[in-house]
Amino acid sequence: MGSIPRKLTAALLGAAAMGGALLPAATAQAAPASPESAMAAVRAAGFSIDVTKSVVDITNRLYDIISNSIAHNQNRSGFVNGIMEGSFYDAGQRYNVMVTKQNHPYTANLHNIVYDAIVHSGYPDFRVIVFESGTFTNRGDGGHINWAFRGWFTREGMTVHFRKPGAAARSAVPAETGSAGTASVQGASGAGVTIHLDNGANGFQVANAISNINEDNRGKFVAKAVDAAFEVSGGRYNVVMMNLSQGYHERLTGKKLYANVRYGHVNYGLWISEAGQFTNNGDGGWINWGMRGWFDRDGKTVNFRRP
Structure with missing residues (x-):
């Protein structure tokens, strides 16, 4: 396989700690990737x-x-x-x-x-x-x-x-009203985020927050990423993050954000939504998925509800 030099497409001007993750300060905004x-x-x-x-x-x-x-x-x-x-x-x-x-x-x-x-x-x-x-x-x-x-x-x-x-x-699909474009940031532990949908969920701030998580343990990284996405998007939506190499079934409604999150060799999907259902058909554990919000869980099926 060929290789492509890693690239930094957003400048980080400062950071503040929140919920165990590094979150951008008010002046640290991710610019759209070129x-x-x-x-x-x-x-x-x-x-x-x-x-x-x-x-x-x-x-x-x-x-x-x-x-x-x-x-x-x-x-x-x-x-x-x-x-x-x-x-x-x-x-x-x-x-x-x-x-x-x-x-x-x-x-x-x-x-x-x-x-x-x-x-x-x-x-x-x-x-x-x-x-x-x-x-x-x-x-x-x-x-x-x-x-x-x-x-x-x-x-x-x-x-x-x-x-x-x-x-x-x-x-039922709302027009995109939040930030358009992509934010790809190379973080301290190899994390990167690309936003594909942002309907008012502070997408670029979410990208900055996750990319700044300095965590070598993959399971802890997922937990911190879920917490960061929940907090930065306002603490009023449900969040689920899933290893995309595993089988899954997503039936979420009122989606506010979707992003690809890269950590090492693993590609995760990150969804922020109002409600709906998500099923993990693969392996469990924090290294593969995590969630936060308002939900009932039956095994590997999670039913999210509005707060």
Whole structure:
């Protein structure tokens, strides 16, 4: 695999301690990451994104994901799920998303494609498709190292039938009113954060807070990151953080923030929401997931409620 030099895209001017994590002082604000810098870093390493359709253009965000994933040598399943989640939120939570290994055997009959690209990244090449409906059949091996998808669908084995979200589902997604763009910060313990959705959750402040956590223990890092996200977003929303290389099922409502959080070789998803359900289908423990807010837990399924 090639390597990309780690990059710092936000200046930290000061910090104050809160809840066991380092939080930015009033003057420490993360600036939006430069799309050009991520693209230049990826291309300098010999990698690229070949776009064939971009009615909804998420290419700059993908460059940021690729740049940070390769710089941190992340595991492949976390990389694939990170692209899948990032693409879903960057496209406005209004389309289905499929990420599949390009040289894998598959049959795709997808309709109203709004984004289609091949990602060349040092991992195997992956195709990213954003679309309204259709059917996709994986004729090769499964697992998140080979494919990942989300949206509105029913699944029969290795065949997935996607449907167009109805008007109610689309209108339930609020317009992004918070900070737009990305914040990728290299912290003392190797942590980095990329914001893909911020609906008034102080996204850049959350990115600064998590990236400044100085913690060598992975489980303690997750616990501190969850606490930081909860506090910085105002202490009025639910927070869950999940290792993206594990299986999970997210059914959250009233989402305020989604971010990719990188710690060492592990890629986490971070959600801040009003309510809903989240299920961990993989391994447990703080090294893989954590949550804070108002909820009832049944094994690895957590039901969040509004405070």
